[in-house]
Amino acid sequence: MNKVKTYCWLFGINLFISAFTFGGGYVVIPMIKKYYVEEKQLFDEEELMDIAAIAQSSPGAIAINMSALAGYRVAGWQGLLISCFAAILPPLVILSVVSAVYSLIRDNRIISAVLKGMEAGVAALIVDLIIDMYALIIKEKQLFYTCMVPAAFILNYIFHVNVAIIIIGTLFVCIFKYQFFKVRA
Structure with a gap:
């Protein structure tokens, strides 16, 4: 694709995704997967999950962060700016009308x-x-990570452990696992 076509596509697809996905950032992920990964094959699923992880851990709305990172991946800084603007425009217009x-x-x-x-x-x-x-976690074929998901669910749903504590705990467990295997290697 030439640059102008790429920029127009980024603007249109991010405008569409932002206008028709309700419910927050996690709903944007399947839409980005459909258009960026499956239809245009601009990056793969693993890279999408990396983008989602970065978007989650960055300040701001996950949907905007995801659009910005995907746009950056496709077209650099110009893609980032175009994608951000396109992702912000529909909520801005909708909230203005609803407020009125x-x-x-x-x-x-x-x-x-x-x-x-x-x-x-x-x-x-x-x-x-x-x-x-x-x-995707199961495809890694690592029992440790495969068991971490149900363990986190059980801790939260059955034992009512706060999600923030679970996230911090899994962070420390993963760091410990990494350090342990790094020392053994």
């Missing part, structure tokens, strides 16, 4: 029903994402 007419729609049953339907769709997309991410 909020008093008219806040008690509308149809709007409430539409939002409830969107919640179900978002939940399905997040479950699909979790399955895809866990499949």
Whole structure:
């Protein structure tokens, strides 16, 4: 693709993804996978998961960070700026309109029903994402990482351990594992 076509594609696809994905950053991952990885093959699934990890650990909205990183990967700094602008534009316009007419729609049953339907769709997309991410972990064929996911789930769901504590704990466990095997090697 030439540069102008690439920039136009980045703007259009990020505008589309931002305008039609409701529910937060994790919903953006399957959309980026579909367009960047499967259709255009601009990078692979493993690189997408790396981008998702970086986007998660960076300050700001995950969806914006993902768009920026994917745009940077495809077209450098220009791609980053174009992707960011395209990802920010739809929420900005939608929130401006909603803010202007909020008093008219806040008690509308149809709007409430539409939002409830969107919640179900978002939940399905997040479950699909979790399955895809866990499949990538299983492909690594390392029992340690494969067992870490259900262990974290059990700690949170059954024993009600705070997610922040689980994340910090897994961080230290992974650092310890890395140091242990580095010393043995």
